[in-house]
Amino acid sequence: MTRETEQFIRQLAENVRPVRALAQPYVRATVWLGLSVCYLAVVLLLTPRHDLSPKLSEPLFIIEQLAALVTGVAAAVAAFATVIPGHDRRWVMLPLLPLAAWWASLGPSCIQELNHFGLRALPIKHDLRCFPFIVLLGAIPAVAMAVMLRRGAPLTPHLTAALGGLAAAGLGNVGVRLIHPEDVTVMLLVWHVAGVIALSALAGRAGHYFFNWRSLQRWPGSISHASENSAR
């Protein structure tokens, strides 16, 4: 072993502080869900949609919200798994099934609308009010997710951020459906589901700004490479 590396190891050991091992991804996802649901509950209590009670008795509405919620939770578990070195990479596929179920839950109503209006007259025009709502309702869950993910290892920054974005936007979408009385299904498919995917893709694109080794390796009295030290 070279002298520089020996000296470097000594420096690392001098800076070693007790750390608590990160909990399992599903435990961390539960904690995140708890925080996010509290926030959504407050918003829901302040501005619930006027027809919420009758909507909660519609099986398709319940299935759609459950699928969106499970998509968010599954994406959160997958995101937390990606920041654990050596964790099984197949976990990233976890949100695919609930995501498919979510889309499928909108299918029957879409076909119904298609038969009723025809392809040309489909009501997909939208005032875009839903999108800022999804962003607003997903913002706190997204911040909580980012803070929790930054405690892990930035092995796959883009994928981690995309999954984190999907989790937050999925949950935000559930919140929007509970406060915003819009039920045109094709419009939901286009603006809500596509909106969630777009937010997830955007988060993924910017992933390396939030999760990178450089920011992790910086701490008070930071240690630099021994070779850099000797060069100074």
Added chain:
Amino acid sequence: MTESTTAHFAELMCAAQAGDADAYIQLLNEITPRIRQIVRRQRRFLGADDIEDLVQDILLSVHAVRATYDPQRPFMPWLLAITRNRLADSARRYARGAAREVHVENFAVTFADDRANTDIDTYGDSQALRQAIEALPPMQRGAIEMLKLGEMSLKEAAHACNTTVGALKVATHRAMTALRKMVAKER
């Protein structure tokens, strides 16, 4: 790699997570040759210094994310995942650096024209210049001495001679014009 070695590493890592510096040094000392071996095998074209830099980078990453090690899981897959990731990162950095580098021939320092290749200033009579400065009016002389010879800032010089920055600028300009004329007359 025997199971007992993996268990030994896991034990040391648990102690390190609890803040045991001795166990941490022992762990890092024992994993470093293994990391170096992997780096050497994967980056045969690198020199010894570059390999050591990479090894230290991996050790620093291990240190930064030591909280992500779950004591109930095997240690080596955790370490190898970090090592592979940092190696891939370094390869990407290398590729990016190589793509941005432009190799150019060594250009001549100046242009080929003779006038651009003078080594020294043609005017070299410092005695005459000193006399010219002494012949300046007191305000202009002070401005030259403080700003050009003393390398003071305008603010400092203005404060030192109890005047304004504007007045000092005017004095300097007049002094330089006068000096140019005096020096040209002597040539």
